[in-house]
Amino acid sequence: MSNAEVARFAVPPIEKSIVVRCDLERAFHAFTAEIGQWWPLQMFSVTQAKARTATIEAKIGGRIYETADDGSTHDWGRVLSWSPPSGFSMTWHPGRIGGPHTVVELSFAAENGATRVRLVHRGWETLGKDGQGMRENYNGGWDKVLGQAFAGHLERAA
Amino acid sequence: MTNGLDALAALSDPTRRTIMQRLRGGPRAVGEIAAGMTISRPAVSQHLKVLKESGLVAETRQGTRHYFAIAPDGIGALRSYLDDLWGDALAAFARHVEKERAS
Numbered sequence: 001m002s003n004a005e006v007a008r009f010a011v012p013p014i015e016k017s018i019v020v021r022c023d024l025e026r027a028f029h030a031f032t033a034e035i036g037q038w039w040p041l042q043m044f045s046v047t048q049a050k051a052r053t054a055t056i057e058a059k060i061g062g063r064i065y066e067t068a069d070d071g072s073t074h075d076w077g078r079v080l081s082w083s084p085p086s087g088f089s090m091t092w093h094p095g096r097i098g099g100p101h102t103v104v105e106l107s108f109a110a111e112n113g114a115t116r117v118r119l120v121h122r123g124w125e126t127l128g129k130d131g132q133g134m135r136e137n138y139n140g141g142w143d144k145v146l147g148q149a150f151a152g153h154l155e156r157a158a
Numbered sequence: 159m160t161n162g163l164d165a166l167a168a169l170s171d172p173t174r175r176t177i178m179q180r181l182r183g184g185p186r187a188v189g190e191i192a193a194g195m196t197i198s199r200p201a202v203s204q205h206l207k208v209l210k211e212s213g214l215v216a217e218t219r220q221g222t223r224h225y226f227a228i229a230p231d232g233i234g235a236l237r238s239y240l241d242d243l244w245g246d247a248l249a250a251f252a253r254h255v256e257k258e259r260a261s
Contacts, residue, residue, distance in 0.1 A: 014237065014240055014241050014244055016241075016244045016245060016248055018248040018249070018251070018252055020251070020252050020255040020256070021255070021256065022255050022258075026255070027255065030251070030254060030255050030258070031251055034254065037254055038250045038251050038253070038254035039247065039250065040246055040247060040250045043243065043246055043247075044243055044247065117248065117251070119244055119248060121240065121244060
């Protein structure tokens with residue numbers, strides 16, 4: 001395999017950005033404390049149609065989880081850093097907890113009277129990279145992100 | 159058929175993730191992939207079939223030997239799927255914020 005081919009496998013992190021018309025504090029609060037009001041549970045959740053709400057616990061080490069209609073909770077990750085209103089980061093491994101993980105970082109910045117929200121999802125992109133240079137905590141990333149959380153999703157799509 | 163969902167399904171299995179890691183260094187024959195694994199060679203072949211169908215792995219022949227390699231297109235589809243997911247989530251967040259402003 002040529003070096004060029006190898007390079008093509010080094011998939012970069014996912015980066016997203018959106019501007020919302022509210023101030024910084026409001027944006028951070030809406031994203032975190034109100035995640036249950038806007039997160040597209042039908043599109044992304046462990047329990048799919050049974051999912052009722054999502055929660056981010058506002059502290060380092062706090063859980064990010066969904067609650068199903070039977071009251072059961074299903075972890076998506078843990079809060080790694082918490083700096084309201086400028087940002088927070090979380091591990092991301094829906095359906096499983098502990099061990100290696102991928103990381104999602106959110107940052108909020110004032111911009112022309114509105115707020116820019118940036119999202120970076122990294123750690124899952126190492127597939128295909130040289131294992132020698134891979135950071136240890138990436139090793140199980142695929143397991144966490146791409147594993148059980150999507151099982152129901154995939155069964156529906158099949 | 160190749161799409162992000164197929165790739166996610168294929169990678170939900172730990173053995174298949176191990177196989178993908180072994181293919182990081184370049185194309186491998188089944189025997190090389192199976193070396194040192196605790197499952198049988200036919201089982202490895204079955205996993206390779208699933209990875210192939212998901213678009214993550216491509217098979218090539220050189221004479222009588224079959225080689226398997228990571229297929230960049232399949233990984234692209236997977237990234238695209240996750241990219242869409244976050245895009246939709248942020249769009250839903252923006253709608254939530256705007257809705258409150260309007261009310």
